[in-house]
Amino acid sequence: MNAYIITIGDEILIGQIVDTNSAWIASELTQIGITVKQVRSVSDDAWAIENTLRDALADVELVIITGGLGPTKDDITKNTLAKYFDSSLVFNEEVYNDVISFIERRGSQMNTLNRDQALFPEKAKLLRNLNGTAPGIWFEEEGKIVVSLPGVPFEMKSLMKIEVLPRVQAFFQLPAVVYQTATITEIGESQLALKIEDWENKLPQGMKLAYLPSPGMVRLRLGMTAGNKQETKKLLDAELQKLKQFIPKNIVSLNEESLPVVIGNLLINSNKTLSTAESCTGGNMARLITSVPGSSAYFKGSLVAYANEIKTQVLGINPELIEAYGAVSQQVVEQMALSVRKLLKTHYAIATSGIAGPDGGSDEKPVGTVWIAVADDNNVVSKLFKFGNEREINVTRSSFAGLNLLRKIILNDL
Template identity: 35%
Template sequence: MKAYIIVIGDEILSGRTLDTNSNFIAKKLDQIGISVSQISTISDNPNSIIKKLTDAFASDNDFIITTGGLGPTKDDRTKQTIANFLCDELILNQKTLDFITKLYCTNGRTMNDLTKKQAMVPSSSEVIINRYGTAPILWTKKFNKVLINLPGVPYETQAMIDEFIIPKIKKEYKLPYIVRRSVIVVNYPESDLAITLNNWESHLPDFISLSYLPSGARIELRLSAKGNNKEILEKAITNEIEKLSSILKENLISAQTTNIVEIIADFFTKNHLTLSVAESITGGNISHKITYLAGSSSYYKGGITAYSSKIKESILQIPESYIDVHKVVSEEIAKEMANKCASLFNSTVAISTTGIAGPGSDEFNDPVGLAYVGLYMNGKTYATKYYYPNVTRDEMISRITNKALEMIYFKIVKNK
């Protein structure tokens, strides 16, 4: 089954308001086996709405979903336009009026005529009370399709999608099973990976699709299987991942989770290891990634953002003379940061980062895009150099964060 999403609102087109609804709806539909064929954003103009609805109903989509334009103000024209499109009329829905009245009374407000108009709905539409707002949701069957009209307020739409729309679709329609599995691939350029996997990919069963999802220097390969027999789908996905593992070998990090922090957390906790972090270029991003996962306190001791040389000297106790000799962005400083960090936090393992994210260089005139990741473990220190001269500042920080986590994985988890 397929769906067409129409986002209605001049505020979206102007860029003043970010459209989060279509992304949320598409994800939720995808999870139950409904593919989104198109997402369109249009103005509140009635002619634009009629034209887009006409196009959507002429397509082979099973569901047409709109968001926005259901409010009480004059610029919210969707409901009347929908009635016109359906050759229908707006009538008072008493259930909706009672709900709105109760909502206003509870909050100590007086309901005006514009708010009362929220209870006017097309006579052919099934009304779903929006318990998070005053604009009801409309569910209309026409020409073997379902038109679903949702408000534009994100928290209202998203809550109602979860609580009512998705359960209603699942109840009323026979949907396919979907099985998804992802693997993480590192140290493999996307084009080289595609060439390596060409033969394997060309022999995938018709019911399995593959997506390449790059994130910096890391790539997630997502396999999705859709069909009527869940057991067959799961076996097929498992079989293909086993083939992938034999092809990619050490470049495939995990076939169980796409979150490398989960792998690290599990390993450190089970092996009674502790971790601390000294960050310069990554500015606390590694610590954020680690602590975002619940339970990190079982192995993570803490971190320091030693962004300036003075902090490296005063807190990490790296002598100024040592920094002057080797420069802040160097293998030696990365190693010493990791070594001092382990001592400061009394951790068995420590990771460090130093580099230049740009846009300008540092006091030593090192090139933008240069970075080092240091690691301390078992009384030894290691460092790896990275150079990404043609990426943005945000991308540089993201890549070095990923490389630091991968260094922990390859040096410690993989070599257990």
């Protein structure tokens, strides 16, 4: 069972926005046993949309389209699909009522463009969108499905979860595929592959491994077509447990939990609290921590001490330390961790100070040099990291490195 994903919009092709919809849709389809054969982005052009759709339907059974369903003149997807499937656009009272309800909740008033969104292809099935004004559209033809969804990510995701995925599973006979994912840190993809080569070579027949690298992390995803989902899950769990023999200090989680979630669980289970003092990470660690629902139970706050005067005036770092060793130093970052822990009255504190780049480096401290410290009730532990030249990646890797150092301290696994 194969699928195409088509994203529509000039704004994607000119790089004005990043297409995150395709990655999310592909992940959801994969989890229900559908293989995504191709992802395409096309312009707001009827000819381009029609030809791309024609190519897709010649090759796969399911096509999911996002974008171009809005109320303005450049949103032509609905009209193009209606023409492609030889379907008239007719007034749909259910859509109209949904649009009125949505607009009234926002304190706005209906206009002509809003009303036109109630014009719906007569041959299509309605996918109600309760989070916006553009409904989803479901076409069936010769045993194949074409679904058109709004390009707004949260509207698209809601429609996928509530309407599309259940309908697709009911329409097609899909194999049950089970996945389990391990989160690995402090080791690169190629080095990891060498370390676990024997384990990978001995995986049971039909079990597939995927390496999913990102800055500071590698996720290992095991997948297998299941006759019995529970039994297959047990098989996958058992294989992931064997990773402890090969990379015991690199495993963050064997059950798909992210590092911020793992940190949160450790702090909740130990009834401890956390604060951060961030220089080169600029608050990114705090962002990761607070991305977890319920993080207010253990995270008290963060101080972004980007400038040296904030380090000295707010955190109380001795200016002579900065003068003698520099802001990016073991001495300064340890004092930052100790100071913010005292200031915010937490059990643990993480501090970062580094040179994210692209400028600011020197022969002694090149771009990518980062000091990270974690302070607790009894001690402060610091570590020097040497990352690369890319600013955004350095910020991300530093943030994960700080969280991981805290994890290892809590687990007494340094």
